[in-house]
Amino acid sequence: MSVASDFVSGVSAPAAAPAGAGTETAHFRIVPARYPARIFGTVFSVIIIAAVLNSIVGNPRWGWPVFxxxxxxxxxxxxxxxxxxxxxxxxxxxxxxxxxxxxxxxxxxxxxxxxxxxxxxxxxxxxxxxxxxxxxxxxxxxxxxxxxxxxxxxxxxxxxxxxxxxxxxxxxxxxxxxxxxxxxxxxxxxxxxxxxxxxxxxxxxxxxxxxxxxxxxxxxxxxxxxxxxxxxxxxxxxxxxxxxxxxxxxxxxxxxxxxxxxxxxxxxxxxxxxxxxxxxxxxxxxxxxxxxxxxRGALRTPPKSLLSRLWSRTPPPSGVVAGSDRPGAATANAGQVATWSGGDRRGAAVSIHGVSKSYGQLKVLDDVTLDIAAGSVTVILGQSGSGKSTLLRTINHLERVDEGFISIDGHFIGYRRNGATLYELKERDVLASRVDVGMVFQSFNLFPHLTVLQNLIEAPLSHGVAKAEAVSLARDLLARIGLSDKAAAYPRQLSGGQQQRIAIARALALKPKVLLFDEPTSALDPELVGEVLDVIRELARSGTTLIVVTHEIGFAREVADRVVFMEAGRIVEVGPPDKIFGHADQARVREFLAKVL
Incomplete structure (x- = not known):
């Protein structure tokens, strides 16, 4: 029996046709699967609908002429x-x-x-x-x-x-x-x-x-x-x-x-x-x-409106470029990428003095004191729950400390100084002071209902920057991170690495003196981590003060000026990467590094 007759009669055909047999199979007829239950359901529904309509339209007591x-x-x-x-x-x-x-x-x-x-x-x-x-x-x-x-x-x-x-x-x-x-x-x-x-x-x-x-x-x-x-x-x-x-x-x-x-x-x-x-x-x-x-932004491909389905013939622009999730996609726009070197940014010194923070009975930070030099790169290490992220969030006053204070270039975060007295600022004044402190979250926290460009210009506009200037700066930042073609895309249409690079650009749009990174690569696939770390490496040469909470030991060894190790809300040891990773003084630090290196 021929292959063609096998298909027509419903008998199983060979799994694959021989090479070059395309012309021989052109006459095949495809018989769709039949679902008797669906046919029965359709017929039953038609009967019910017809009966109801007949009982309403055909019954003179409904009084349709009066209606x-x-x-x-x-x-x-x-x-x-x-x-x-x-x-x-x-x-x-x-x-x-x-x-x-x-x-x-x-x-x-x-x-x-x-x-x-x-x-x-x-x-x-x-x-x-x-x-x-x-x-x-x-x-x-x-x-x-x-x-x-x-x-x-x-x-x-x-x-x-x-x-x-x-x-x-x-x-x-x-x-x-x-x-x-x-x-x-x-x-x-x-x-x-x-x-x-x-x-x-x-x-x-x-x-x-x-x-x-x-x-x-x-x-x-x-x-x-x-x-x-x-x-x-x-x-x-x-x-x-x-x-x-x-x-x-x-x-x-x-x-x-x-x-x-x-x-x-x-x-x-x-x-x-x-x-x-x-x-x-x-x-x-x-x-x-x-x-x-x-x-908007909730779906990768939003459905068309009724009007657009009726009259529009132009396909919607796609926010995703094929292959954008592949390793190396960050260099797709390499010709557009600028650098942050050249002294266009100035970092600020950060001083943390006796900071403590508790959640109920749990003390998350315990008398933490640390001085961070302007323009330096500080990496904070430690096991989960050691207080790293909480310390980072106190620097820009997302978390209010119970004791102690933090200053940036001598200006106290969350407080106004009058002699030896610190007066806590109102919320609107705290918000205004955050212009100098940018933050990049581990889960990106981009605004999903705004496009990439809108994400970048939102904060500058709220702080009085003219729209034309804000848009120009945003497009420049997108070029620097190699994502110029994503300005009109929504965050959900981007890969994780692209979203995190956009989050970094959004933080940079306010030209902060201090930039905080809260485990910026922990939510990314291993293949996408390099995209984000490349941007941070470039920032490390820009003059902005960087404080990074991360578990990327290789990155910390390469980029950090100082490494801070935390345990149970306290700073256990501080030193340059060579000392911390080569011959740390504290046994707890050596024990931790032995497990992660």
Whole structure:
């Protein structure tokens, strides 16, 4: 039997065709696999759908002629417009109020937290109908609404409560107060979903609190907020039917008035139902587009929007160059790479004086004192849990010390000196002082919703650098690390080594005097470690003061001016690489190195 007939008849064919047999197999017919269960399921579904449609469309008791008469009638459209307006106002003011309440819930003020929690507790407990009735009858409790100075006769504004709060005003106010309580928890959940590293990266760049919230945290939180938020808005659109209690002619109330007159209950209820379906379908479509917008950077290849699928014929630019994860990919743009040598940077001296830090009963740093010369490269070694990373984080005040202090070029981090007294700085002043101290995290902590270029210019823009200058500097930095072609890519579209090099460039965008590296290669595959270490080697010749926590012993031996070994929160030994790696004084250091060398 021939090979062709084997395929046609369904008999197994040889595993591979002979070389040069392409022309002989051109006539093969591919028979797709058949799935009887899928066919049965499809047929069953069609039957059910047809039966339901027939029972609805073919049943005269549904009153479709009456439905057609009233569906686009003037009273119904007027009520529909009021429903849409109430939904829009309730959603806008409710989520604005919810945003304030959510920020209060996650603030450091116990009073604000308690006030927000109490509001949410009360207004989530009160049924909406009860709240609407209370507001509509507020004039019974308070004859006038006034604004003035309490316990004095000074009044700035006074007005009759009954005249001020109309049924429509009561409806908007009630929907807002009710919506705000639920929206607050939705927004708070989104804020809590953002990785703590994003907060720390924004703080390390010295971004003001407001910019951290609205540029970094909330845009990322939106991916978690949006599904719940739109679910709530859809509930609000249907919940506007509760305002019928105020005799306010929105859609549902209008339909009730009509069917009480003509007794055509079912057709009029279907009028309201179909309009609600249309409203919710539109809201769902809007939700999909907004979710797509805030998903930027979350996927390597984001899905196209509906409009782009219909009209766009240009393929989207890819953020990943084929082979970018291969060893040696860092040199792909070698012709563009500049160096940092040439004295364009000046390091700063770092002095650590008697620093201690505890987490509860666990003492992580114990009376640490260390002086680091300007422009030097200091590598900190030690086993996990020895306090290396915590010491690094105290230098830029990401961790507040319990005792002692740290100064950079004589300026105390986190404090203002007045004679022999140190006054702790407010958070905004600490953020401003971090301009001189850059930090590179072991898990990169790039902002995933921003492009590479946006990651690099975010901090300079927040510190008053003109956009054109910030963009120019960012592109120069990208050229220096060999990633000029990645400016428009999102972090998720890059390899680990590329992301870490971008993180280094982001830290350098503020032209810091001191650069901190917290195990910059620990999250990378061994093949990608070299990409990052090459950049740090180049930086070591630039004049910037580098402090590196790492387990890369070979790198430390090659680049470091001094090596610091830590154990149990204390500095055990400090010395040049030759001494530490060749003949350390302390037995614990020799024991550690014997295991890792």
């Amino acid at each position: 057609a008469e009233w569906f686009v009638s003037e009273p119904v459209l007027t009520g529909l417009g009021r429903t849409i307006l109430l939904t829009a106002l309730g959603a806008f003011f409710g989520f604005a109020l919810g945003g304030v309440l959510a920020l209060a819930r996650v603030s450091r003020s116990p009073l604000l937290v308690a006030l927000s929690w109490t509001y949410i507790w009360i207004f989530r407990s009160i049924p909406l109908i009860v709240l609407l009735l209370i507001l509509n009858n507020l004039g019974y409790l308070y004859e006038k609404i006034w604004l003035g100075i309490p316990y004095t006769d000074i009044t700035f504004f006074s007005y009759s409560t009954t005249q001020l709060i109309s049924p429509f005003t009561a409806a908007v106010l009630g929907l807002t107060l009710n919506q705000g309580a639920f929206a607050a928890e939705i927004i708070r959940g989104g804020i809590l979903s953002v990785d703590q590293g994003q907060h720390e990266a924004a703080a390390a760049l010295g971004l003001p609190k407001g910019r951290q919230t609205f540029r970094i945290i909330l845009p990322q939180a939106m991916r978690s907020i949006l599904p719940g938020a739109f679910n709530d808005i859809i509930g609000l659109a249907k919940g506007t039917s509760n305002v019928y209690i105020l005799a306010l002619p929105e859609l549902f109330y209008t339909v009730q008035v009509i069917f009480h007159r003509n007794l055509e209950v079912i057709p009029l209820l279907m009028v309201a139902t179909i309009w609600y379906l249309i409203i919710l379908t539109v809201l769902s479509a809007i939700q999909a587009q907004i979710e797509r917008h805030f998903a």
